[in-house]
Amino acid sequence: MSSSPTPKSRVLVLGAGNFGSCLADHLGDCEHEVFLWSRDPGFVEYFNVHHRNPNYLKDHAFSTNIHALGPEIPNKETVQQMEVLLFAIPTQGIRETLTKLQPSLTGEKLPLMIFVNKGIETGTQALTLEIIADTCGSRVAREATFISGPSFAKEIVRRQPTSVSVASLTESRAEKASEVFHQPWFRCYTGRDPIGLELAGALKNVYAIAAGMADGLGFENNTRAMLITRGLAEMTKIGTAYGASPLTFLGLAGVGDLFLTCSSPSSRNYTVGYRLGKGEALEDIIRTLGSVAEGVTTAKGLKKIIDEMDVNASIATEIYQVLYEGKDVKTSVQELMSRPPSRELDLPEKTGDHAKGLLKKLGLDTSINGDIVKHTSQYGHECPVP
Structure with missing residues (x-):
């Protein structure tokens, strides 16, 4: 074949x-x-x-x-x-x-x-x-x-x-x-940009839970389109603050995977959100899901990251509160929709500290095996060309 x-x-x-x-x-x-x-x-x-x-x-x-x-x-x-x-x-x-x-x-x-x-x-x-x-x-x-x-x-x-x-x-x-x-x-x-690709792949699962919740509550196409678009904006903001390239989130690992997981009942993370929207308890959903929904655990790690970076990511924060603080799904939706108007696209001014720390751990500010040929990466570091 x-x-x-x-x-x-x-x-x-x-x-x-x-x-x-x-x-x-x-x-x-x-x-x-x-x-x-x-x-x-x-x-x-x-x-x-x-x-x-x-x-x-x-x-x-x-x-x-x-x-x-x-x-x-x-x-x-x-x-x-x-x-x-x-x-x-x-x-x-x-x-x-x-x-x-x-x-x-x-x-x-x-x-x-x-x-x-x-x-x-x-x-x-x-x-x-x-x-x-x-x-x-x-x-x-x-x-x-x-x-x-x-x-x-x-x-x-x-x-x-x-x-x-x-x-x-x-x-x-x-x-x-x-x-x-x-x-x-x-x-x-x-x-x-493996850092951006990793973040995109992880974060989209959290927003798929949000899309599933909306469908479970009975909302339709307008709401799903809103969540996908605003989810992409949050993902890009978080990734850029971390030190990834914002362009990565416009690719297959970003908007491509986000659209797929937010739009199909075949997505495990969407299914978790849908069942939450229908009123089921998270413990029962996880016990009967049959496979791992990585967005559930990712939401916990993501909350700590956005707090450390002081990034406003309202959808991700609400998902965390529903999953881990017992917040009512309908209350979460009401509070999201009641937020005051804001700029649609707003990338953070301070970027890159997390990525720079990770690249330093990887030794990318020095040569590899004596090879000192370098190029400038999107992470703001000189990275050796293997």
């Missing part, structure tokens, strides 16, 4: 949930040799016999180029045989998984490490880029690559046309990841 001349790779996909499974299937269909890791031994046995996922995308027959592994984390020998490691586990589990894998990431040649999770670590407010630096070191973080964009798993496995953003601080790694994934039905666009 593949029409790409790209050399085939051995790919280890960590996480056999909805999105990890669909990406494993896509890569297997592209004739890569794919290994799909799960901590569930029942899944591993079932998948290797039937080539079906008993928990997600149940009706789909998966590529025979995929072999399931687990439940133990892959050992050093297995990891070092891989050209690509694809992380498709929830953000809150990334630190633990990377800590276990770190001893395997030694030697001169690192595998291409691609992350598709979308969220902010609750306890630390860290983006995945910072978690990678904390657990695996600055070199691994500098070469890490991130993929985000409007991409429902059930449509990817049906090969419906899909496009995503691919970003890394090391441009050659983003280009390599794009080559691994790119197909006529799955287009990749590269960029050099």
